[in-house]
Amino acid sequence: GEDVEQSLFLSVREGDSSVINCTYTDSSSTYLYWYKQEPGAGLQLLTYIFSNMDMKQDQRLTVLLNKKDKHLSLRIADTQTGDSAIYFCAESIQGGKLIFGQGTELSVKP
Amino acid sequence: GAVVSQHPSWVICKSGTSVKIECRSLDFQATTMFWYRQFPKQSLMLMATSNEGSKATYEQGVEKDKFLINHASLTLSTLTVTSAHPEDSSFYICSARSELAGVYEQYFGPGTRLTVT
Numbered sequence: 001g002e003d004v005e006q007s008l009f010l011s012v013r014e015g016d017s018s019v020i021n022c023t024y025t026d027s028s029s030t031y032l033y034w035y036k037q038e039p040g041a042g043l044q045l046l047t048y049i050f051s052n053m054d055m056k057q058d059q060r061l062t063v064l065l066n067k068k069d070k071h072l073s074l075r076i077a078d079t080q081t082g083d084s085a086i087y088f089c090a091e092s093i094q095g096g097k098l099i100f101g102q103g104t105e106l107s108v109k110p
Numbered sequence: 111g112a113v114v115s116q117h118p119s120w121v122i123c124k125s126g127t128s129v130k131i132e133c134r135s136l137d138f139q140a141t142t143m144f145w146y147r148q149f150p151k152q153s154l155m156l157m158a159t160s161n162e163g164s165k166a167t168y169e170q171g172v173e174k175d176k177f178l179i180n181h182a183s184l185t186l187s188t189l190t191v192t193s194a195h196p197e198d199s200s201f202y203i204c205s206a207r208s209e210l211a212g213v214y215e216q217y218f219g220p221g222t223r224l225t226v227t
Contacts, residue, residue, distance in 0.1 A: 031214065042116075042203050043154075043218040088153065095167075096142055096207050096214060100153045 004091055006101035013109050018076040020104045022089035025070060029091040032065065033098065034074045037086045046074070046087075076106075084108045113137055114206050116219035123194055123226055130190045131222045133204030139184035140206035144216070145177070148201045160187040194226045 003025045012018045024032065030051050035043040049056045049063045049072070056063045062075040072089055086105050090098040113136040123129050133143055141162045146154040158179050159167040166179035176198075178190040187206075191198055203221040207214055 033216070035218070040221075040223075042114075042220040043205075045215060045217060048215065092214070095159060096216075097144070097156055097159065098205075098216060099156075102153045 004089060004099050004101040006087075006089060006104045008102060009105050009107070011107045011109065012079050014079060014081055016079055018074075018079045018083070018106055018108075020074045020076075020087050020089075020106065022072040022074075022101050023070055024072065024089070024091045024099075024101075026091055026093055026099070027067075027070065029093060031092045032063075032072050033090045033092070034061075034063065035088045035090065035100075037088065037103070039085075043088065079106075079108050081108045081110060112208055112215070112217045114204065114217045114219040116202075116204055116222050118222060119220060120223040121225070123224070125195055125226055126193055128190055128192045129194055129224060130188055131202055131204075131224075133187045133189070133206070133219050135185045135206040135208075135217070138206070138208050140187075140208060141184060142207040143181060143187040144205045144207070145179060145187070145189050146203045146205070148203060148221075150201075154203060157189075191224065194224070196226045199224055199226045 005023045033048040034046045060077045064073045086103040088100050088103045090100045115134045117132045143160040145157045148154045157172045160179045160181040162181045168174045181187040205216045205218045
């Protein structure tokens with residue numbers, strides 16, 4: 001079945017770059033998404049990438065997609081304390097459903 | 111744009127009672143909405159797909175008689191937890207799917223924290 005894997009924790013210093021990695025299994029996924037969740041809140045869509053793209057950049061966010069290896073990454077440049085949150089990657093499957101990874105808890109230390 | 115609201119944001123109910131949670135897309139129409147459940151420190155688990163004007167499609171292992179879903183209009187879906195028990199306590203999140211220029215995006219509500227005592 002479909003599966004999405006992420007590392008659980010990442011700790012960086014303020015100002016450094018953060019790279020959150022994700023692997024997925026469904027090669028037919030059309031879109032891959034990155035969401036941010038702050039404590040007690042819903043999910044905020046950060047960015048997405050279409051499966052025929054290799055890279056997408058949006059301000060401090062860069063998404064890299066290696067479709068051959070089914071590997072997705074999110075790079076946050078100049079990470080700030082306000083970026084501390086849980087980041088979920090998700091792949092879209094048939095019917096528009098999203099399969100989420102376990103979430104990566106990003107901790108940004110001043 | 112693309113705002114999804116949920117009501118209530120939190121609710122405490124007694125075991126055996128029923129609770130209704132509303133999910134609204136405020137500035138777009140959503141023919142498809144999704145309901146998720148999230149346990150502390152865990153990922154989102156898809157419960158069901160809610161389609162406007164038709165029956166919801168439930169994921170394997172989700173009791174349709176326990177979690178009643180109604181998608182009465184293009185901007186409103188409701189989830190009713192019937193005869194709630196403490197094990198139903200969880201964070202319930204809905205999302206609404208928007209299509210713009212052929213691109214599908216899912217926007218999530220802020221979630222509803224349900225505590226069953």
